[in-house]
Amino acid sequence: MKYSIKKLTSFSLGFSFLIMSYTGVMLYFVPKGKVAYWADWHLFGLSKSQYGDVHTTSMLTFLFFGIVHIFYNWKAIISYLKDKNRKISFSRVEFLSALALNILFVVGTLYMIQPFKAYLDVEDSIKDYWAKEYGEPPYGHAEETKLKMFCKRVGIDYTNATTLLNQHKIVYKANDSLLKIAHQNNTSPKSIFEIISKAQKNSTSHVDYSSIPSSLGRRTLEELSSMGKIDLEKTLLLLQAKGIKDISKDDRVKNIADEMEMMPIDLYGIITKKKN
Numbered sequence: 696m697k698y699s700i701k702k703l704t705s706f707s708l709g710f711s712f713l714i715m716s717y718t719g720v721m722l723y724f725v726p727k728g729k730v731a732y733w734a735d736w737h738l739f740g741l742s743k744s745q746y747g748d749v750h751t752t753s754m755l756t757f758l759f760f761g762i763v764h765i766f767y768n769w770k771a772i773i774s775y776l777k778d779k780n781r782k783i784s785f786s787r788v789e790f791l792s793a794l795a796l797n798i799l800f801v802v803g804t805l806y807m808i809q810p811f812k813a814y815l816d817v818e819d820s821i822k823d824y825w826a827k828e829y830g831e832p833p834y835g836h837a838e839e840t841k842l843k844m845f846c847k848r849v850g851i852d853y854t855n856a857t858t859l860l861n862q863h864k865i866v867y868k869a870n871d872s873l874l875k876i877a878h879q880n881n882t883s884p885k886s887i888f889e890i891i892s893k894a895q896k897n898s899t900s901h902v903d904y905s906s907i908p909s910s911l912g913r914r915t916l917e918e919l920s921s922m923g924k925i926d927l928e929k930t931l932l933l934l935q936a937k938g939i940k941d942i943s944k945d946d947r948v949k950n951i952a953d954e955m956e957m958m959p960i961d962l963y964g965i966i967t968k969k970k971n
Contacts, residue, residue, distance in 0.1 A: 704763045711757040718750035723818055726825030727910075732838050732874070734829035735883035826909030829885060833960045838874040838884035845873055846891065848958070855894030863890050912949035912959040919966075920944070930966045 722743075726736055731743035741749075765772065778784040785791075803811040832838060833849045846853040860867055865887065867876045873884040880887075908914055908922060920927035927944055934942045939954060952962040 700763070701767055704760050704767065707756060707760040708764060711753045711760065714753040715750060715757055718746050718753065721746045722750060724821055726829065727822050729832055729835055730822075730826050730829055730909075732836070733832040733883070734885045735877060736825070736829070823909055831907060831909055831911065832884070832888075834958050837888075838877070839872050841870050841872055842867060842876060843869045846894075849960070851891055852894045856891035859890050859894055860887075865890065907960070907963065911963060912947065912952070914948050915945050916942075916948070916951075917944040919948070925966050933966065 721738065721741075725731060725738070725743045725746060726734070728743060730736070736743060738746075773783065776783045776785065776787060776790060778787070800811070802808070804815070807815070837845060837849075840848065842856075843853055845851075846856050857867075865876065866879050871879075873887050877884045877887050908919065908924065916925065916927060916930055919925045920930075931942055931944070934951065937955065939951060942951070948959045948962060952959045955962060
């Protein structure tokens, strides 16, 4: 039986299209990266990173065989562009319709025109749901921080934290990251944090981690106020007293924290202490 490159191309395009479609749908529903890594999120056996990796490699397969497909069907494609006089014309209705449709999707997405905006808003609401369901890490890529350093950054007494880990029979080393400790014990970084959080030191920046809003760094002071997390007027006065000039309700938590040389979570602890 003669081996057919054309048939291989068609089958490969079909399979890679199905795989890309599946992983693309999954990536629409997955949590944001920091939430997924923190909670060690999996769906149907795959993590967010694995869905992304498979989507990327399938795209390469689709792209390669797409080019091969165009090569084998070049004459047919050119014939689609020919008019009644057998001359190539880019004014064919089908060509213009396809071009306009793709431009519409690109422009509609970039300028957030309906219904594209609604579609993306649904995605954001899904990701916000996951953030509320699982919570967010105290700071970005917290799961990659070594245990001892993590305790220092979030104000947890390391000695007490290790005592709690021992009580829960958690296998760990001081130089292991939260992610490594979690994997060694078949759990998530979030679960490890929940165990050691009881060893948190008393400080002026104590934070109730369960109450932290999703996407804290991107939140403005006005948004935190509308959520009932802070007293806006008192917060503005507090930050002014701490040397933050030209502070306004529209300033984002991350920008203020950067200016004060601290983590957003630490700033949140200061401005939410007994609601100022």
